[in-house]
Amino acid sequence: MKGKLFRYALLLMVIVGITLAVIYRDLFDAAALEQWVDEAGAAGPVLFMLVYALGTVFFLPGSVLTLAGGAIFGPVLGTFYNLTGATLGATLAFLIARYLAAGWVERKTGGRLKQLKEGVEGEGWRFVAFVRLVPLFPFNLLNYALGLTRIKLSHYIIASYLCMLPGAIAYTYLGYAGREAVAGGEGLIQKIMLALALLAVVGFLPGLIGRLRRGPMMTVESLKQRLDDHADILVLDVRSTDEFIGEQGHITNAVNIPLEELASRLDELSDRLEHPIAIVCRTDRRSAKAALLLAKKGFADVHVVKGGMTDWNRKAYPVE
Known part of the structure; x- marks a missing residue:
């Protein structure tokens, strides 16, 4: 009492x-x-x-x-x-x-x-x-x-x-x-x-600090292997919605948040603050911007997928 x-x-x-x-x-x-x-x-x-x-x-x-x-x-x-x-x-x-x-x-x-x-x-x-x-x-x-x-x-x-x-x-x-x-x-x-x-x-x-916290680049081969192994990793696709469903397709279960909207939609990723995130775009440049933004906001394990969807399709990996 x-x-x-x-x-x-x-x-x-x-x-x-x-x-x-x-x-x-x-x-x-x-x-x-x-x-x-x-x-x-x-x-x-x-x-x-x-x-x-x-x-x-x-x-x-x-x-x-x-x-x-x-x-x-x-x-x-x-x-x-x-x-x-x-x-x-x-x-x-x-x-x-x-x-x-x-x-x-x-x-x-x-x-x-x-x-x-x-x-x-x-x-x-x-x-x-x-x-x-x-x-x-x-x-x-x-x-x-x-x-x-x-x-x-x-x-x-x-x-x-x-x-x-x-x-x-x-x-x-x-x-x-x-x-x-x-x-x-x-x-x-x-x-x-x-x-x-x-x-x-x-x-x-x-x-x-954001650059120091950003993880090393990830190859599409490494991402494919981790997905096949059912590893705990989120694929974040930062292309526009039209590109996401366009000719290149997208990786199964990928989350689409366009780069321009990422800063205002970070709450959708709040449960991934300490879990790995693989960022894909058409190539690397926009993915790197997204990775830096996430790292600055406290996301601890962020990786740019080298070559993005261009390399993913070049390897003939499955898309939706």
Whole structure:
């Protein structure tokens, strides 16, 4: 009985906290935070990290906190305090979700959602690392969502801390450079250029990680063998609908989502997030674009079928 009451009280606290944070978020700014930190004296860094952690739990805008950390503490200490506060808050949200609802989700989840959950759990820390480096989902919401899985807490904390580092460095330095610009510090142009360069590196990460996650090209012979062996692989045909049913035909049981529609129809592939996907088109070029898109969106095992339907037909393999 006491356990249930505590759960209800914790849930109510989180709901009220998020509601108040949303209602009064316009009153929360970097100037007010800096004043609190200054008034706290030597305890200022600890206060800042606690505010950052609670802000993460209650959905305060992390960008404001990170920029403020850079402005108040500088690029080095600011990065440390920002990263530590963000990781602490992410861990609290993860534990709250696990304590409140993980058991219920485990019992109630089924179908495609269960497959997605199991896929995320199977990849474990690698999935955490990917979504930290490539922010596919809102940070605050993701912390709670990951708490509903069986990912190990230690893996979650370590992967989060290390893989949030590039973004923390870039945005902390941006806050520092902004403060220097207002104060008219020396070397202002160099600092601004470095801040922009760091942001460019962070912006480049999704494409880089997507390429690293994309599997090697697959020959039509290899695909045919895997299909004959009834392997767990989805054939995704990204040609237009007319081409799919046209003269080249299509591979039996292939799923047709034209490349132009792929970004808006990714939910149809959500149960394949951690399962192999073989992408075919007429040749390779459009398949490669589709593979990169899927890899950027978190699909872990994506392969371009070399030569596409042109090679498939050249080998006289069966089509529909």
